[in-house]
Amino acid sequence: MTQKTDTWKLSASEIVEATHSGALKAIDVTEAALARMEAVNPDLNAVVDSCADTARAEAEALDASSGPKGPLHGVPVTIKINVDQKDYATSNGVVAFKDIIAPDDSPIVRSLRAAGAVIIGRTNTPEFSFRADTDNPLFGRTHNPWGQHISAGGSSGGAGSAVMAGIGALAHGNDIGGSLRFPASANGAVTVKPGLGRVPAFAPSQKKERGLLAQSMSVQGIIARSASDLHLSMPTVIAPDARDPYHVPLPWRGAPIEGQIKVAVTRDDFGFGLDPDVATAIDKAASALSDAGYAITEVQPPLAKETGDIGYRTLLGEVKALIGPDIKEHGSDTINEIFDEYFRQFPVFEGDALLTQLAERTRYARAWSEFLEDYPLVLTPFMLKPFFAPGRDTEGAEGVRDVLGQAHWSFVMSYTGLPAGNIPTHIAQTKEGPKPIGVQIAGRRWREDLIVDAMQAIEQRIPPTAPTLWDRM
Template identity: 30%
Template sequence: MTTENAPPPGILAMSEALERGVVTPSALLADALARVSRANEALGAFVHVDEAGAARAAADAGARQAAGRRLGPLDGVPVAVKDNIWVTGMPAHWGSRMWSDFIPPCDDIVVERLRAAGAVMIGKTNTPEFALSGRTDSPLHGKARNPWDVALTPGGSSGGSVAAVAAGMVPVALTTDAGGSTRIPASYTGLYGLRPSNGRIARRHGFPPMGIDFQAVGVVARDLADLELTYGLLAGPDERDPASLRLPSPRAGGKPRIGWFARYDGELVHPEVEAAVAECAALLAQAGYEVAPRSAAYDVKLVRSVWGALSSAGAARAAEMHPERWRAEASAAIAAAATRGLAMTAVDYVRALDGLATLRAQVSENWGEVDVYLCPSAASPAWAIDQEFPAEIGGRPGHAAAQNTFATWVNAIGHPGLSIPGRPHADGRPLGVQLVGRFGGEADLFDVARAIAGGASWTRPAFPSW
């Protein structure tokens, strides 16, 4: 369906070609595997490729295609799954030497839904250890690199998934997002990246969470239509996940009301990120949305305090699943986090939960008459891959926490967040802007994202050819 180095089609184009019989699932798989073969050594996107399993799934999809019984638009389409999500028959390394030989006993619910939709899962994508870093550099698998420039990081912890999609290996990939791990990497690679409301994509089986309910399964795609389609097939309640049964009905009628902020007082943000957010706010106002500047509804210092305590406790619990190994095999960052977690008392942990309750009440009180907040996805564009964080942001020295200034609050309150491409940096690096909705408000995010995509005055740059 494609020629070497030509831009790959999206899900809708693939599905249309499958419906017309001009391509087979096996041919789509062969093209995807050829792209992986060409690009993966340079990019470190995939840590496991299941050619045999994917071939069987493609053959099954081909039989349905021949019989006129395709299961839907994902039937026969290649997809990727982040390495910390359980897939029967594929390893789940969690980016860690301690899980180097682990193969899950079952699928997580989201993977069950991919199988039910007929998707062809070609493999697992790179993630840092315990999916707990803003860069993707696993002690087991090494670095993932940014397809726009391999000297840049794709971010973390879903760096492998965004690299696979941005390089055209697959049109869509599963991610997770506990502190920005879908939206921030999407912003660095020019993708659409969704962290849905807690429970919107049901979960049951998997690794223990780093921070109670902060993590959700997410999706990244090049095209908004592909992301929305995939999300629609994966979302929905399941009795095995009580959180999935408690979502509100979508807001009824009318354009969502928009509040926006491009900076947080005292925190770092690149001026071109600020400008991209402001430009999107003006675009929405011109499109007839009610748009007003607002202050951030959260206390970023409280967000960081709560996340630091909960993630350290989570790292300690995960490390102690291998009590004889973790001190020797964990990365330096995880070993330090686990050590902090083991030093916490029960009172320390309960105080962190108290802080989270305070934060959630604070955001609820401060939210106001807004349906969607528009703000940065990350404080800056992608930076040099060998640096832990950007050396400077907006002319000031960078620091490790800066990139999460606009992201982790969304996880703390369990709301949906969608990173969308904004006007790129002057040097060509992608920049993302973020839409944050009310709990259960994914439909509003897609509404606003379509308005921005349809009215943008900038030209979205072509993805790099691999």
């Protein structure tokens, strides 16, 4: 077992092995994570609400129990501030919402607790959780542990920064257009965006129901430092919860696929140009998968550009109608200027046109489902060039194009409701400093396990980035 001072470096899988065997107590792991948070968080501003006192009480209760509570016994985790955690504020990065105190836990918080995880803090998000960069007037900017030359991503930027800096072995996040995958790519972490209906969701503090697309596109998930930790943690958060009537109660593992698994590889850059470092990351991922026995084929998936373009405009139409008034009233000048630019670049569907596109969404999802019958996995770029600098989306039309346009592949998977993972396979040595490059692996509906298997095969050949990062910190 590693020295106590290095306990914060342990993976969730290593922690579980140690707490189940008795080699470590939950309070030991918790204290190590809290000490790490105290040491590095002042420079990062990743955790904006400490749960230190309750974390210690939870850990001591675990140690007093007759045996391991569950598959995440003693694992320190963080929760994003846009999700309900009983007795804590669900501020969503908005000053006007800072006193919205959750009356109960959301499903994912309840599931993590039931599995024996210890919540050590709550992580930052941009205003309304609707940017790919994490900054807000309530808590300020979250920084990337690789350096301030690179954004921490968003909207789960606090989660990505925290877990890669060693503040907890796992971080909760969520994703409607890329909010798990942006931070994973920016910080060098690993994640899988679950597909439609996979993880139950509900906000006990909510005053009204969310829009149709928000219900069917927004998903809860986990950011980790390794694919193995996703295989450990994701089965715990797909547990049924009656408060989500659309949850799909399927097991984590699906039926094995006979023969070689075919992976479609695409390098489509939608006219933006594919940066050489991103091309290298794709090449490394494809080579690792081929070496692991996957069948790699260069194939162009169906309707990719159209799916992303229409998806942006349709979701923004719903956002403008249902959330727009709150953003106007409670949002900062910065977030309103960003949304004005969103609406200029992606003219929204409204009225009957919006209803028509909501119906047409099924056509895109069907085309992708049929394609995935032949190719169960699809390897794509995530960002088309190395990750952007902090505040890039505040720099007018060009900045928004750099942030959203370069991540077109992210939104294709969001709009169709397909699961999609992100894993780093290359570190770009740019003039500003090192930048991890994540690639995206999408897959069949409800087959997150296939995606995580593929990412695990990659990281057996391309080591995770955390040790490289920690040597720099």
